[in-house]
Amino acid sequence: MSDSVQFDLDVYLRRIGWEGERRADAATLRGVHLAHLRALPFENLDALRRQAPSLDPADLMAKLVRGRRGGYCYEHNTLFACALRALGFRVTLLVARVVVGADSIASRPRTHMALLAEVPGEARPYLADVGFGAIGSLLEPMPLVADTEFTGAGRRHRLVHAPHDGPLEMWVLEAHDRAKEDWTAQYAFTLEPFEKPDFDVVNWYVGTSPRSPFTRRVYVQNVSADRHLLLDGRLLTETRADGTVTEREVTGEAEAHRLLEEEFGITAPEGMTLLTD
Template sequence: MTDAPDTKTSTPASPAGTAGTAPHSASPLDLDAYLARTGWSGERRATVETLRSLHRAHLEAIPFENLQPLLDTAPSLALPDLQDKLVRSRRGGYCFEQNTLFTAVLEAFGFRVTRFAARVVLGAGPGDVRPRTHMTLAVQVPAAAPGDPVRTYLADVGYGSVGGLYEAIPLVADVEVADGVRSHRLIRRPHHGPSDLWTLQARQGGVWTDQYTFTEEPFEHPDFEVFNWHVGTNPRSPFRYSLIAQRTFPTRHLALHNRTVVETREDGSAEERRLGDDEDLVAVLARDFGIELPPGTRFPTDLTGA
């Protein structure tokens, strides 16, 4: 989840990777390495069950984290760099990294993928308009037989929240879908633009909670290069001053915000614990989140918020 920074803050000119950048698919995907990383096995066919199982496997294997912007700068969205970080290393990433990699995987399986730019509205106040700083995916599943319809699903392995999708769900309005132990639905609302606004909602504590909104306008890889530079370098972006990590398991969810870990179980109960010094934080990231950092890593001294 990419929570929205203030778009009025200036950003550096000519961000790396925007001008003259080759599409993310210009370099080959090491699909075997990706499947080994996620533990997925099965027939490599573009079916609904393949999409759902790939989604689950990715979410459980590759953690959400924003450590690179916090400690350095915006991560690269070039496919070789994403594979080095998310596939070959015990690291994770946020929405632009995760869903860019997942797009390449889905396309290798024969799915057609359209990228949408979404606004995270979780926790937003009335009248609070955030920029589009989240990537989500519309995935077309080929017809199973001649004459069958092509079905479209919403997929998103990069939303860092317990309210995120566990499996891809049909891009259909007003239908509650159980995805793993989670429940979601999509609703359509009138919008001042030319098309309706889709809202992803999660049922949490018996209440439907808005997660993010989007319209069906395709965005391309260079668009997300610009978004990524803004989110990863703008000093007013939350990713520049807050540590965020998430790990999804079949029956529980771990969330780290600065030095506080919250474990949410499938029955909705939650347990919170505070971490100590930087060594404790590095150890917990490795042991509980599957994120390995070099020994001696030091974090900003003001990581004191909950």
């Protein structure tokens, strides 16, 4: 069954609250990207149970669109790629090395999915990513241009080139850290295209390996116009649009489940233990 048959654009757009144009242009790309992020939470509940989630469009529709669940990068960006293609964009799947806190780019495996979206009539494609579950992630897609600051929905990013031995240029996405007044590298990638079977393999590893950070503790976030809310293990962090950060520890299972329901819009699988540490 083709992705277009399994994916329902009308239902998806209603779920994310998009009522704008359905054209393959830059304004629609930015608008649908931001609407997706604000409507669909990031979460790793399947991986926490050592289950690799399905990346089939029909299953993603059932879980993220029709169900009270979210997903992690492979789920979000696979779903978003289906939406962009249905809207008329050409999309390339990319794989990146997450380098936050890394000593070097080469020290991290390529495990993150990102997208390259081409707008008809425009010379340069856009980096799109609705699945990077971190404070400071892209809220709007940005043009693939090096050494140029981009501001999208209040967040500042830039792309730079890094030394690389391979035949393709290495791009690094950097986010501006307001507290440190400095730039922080988020992930590095080349423009080599990847396909669904490639992500089936890495999704299985990230979703089931005891070495994966997503199998060790609950990790949930959502984004709204005025705040970014993150539950990382027992730590709940709220980052307001003005940069104010508040943190507190979640007291126990009952509160963790309540937060998922009321603050993140997620219904956890019945009987699931969220706080494993």
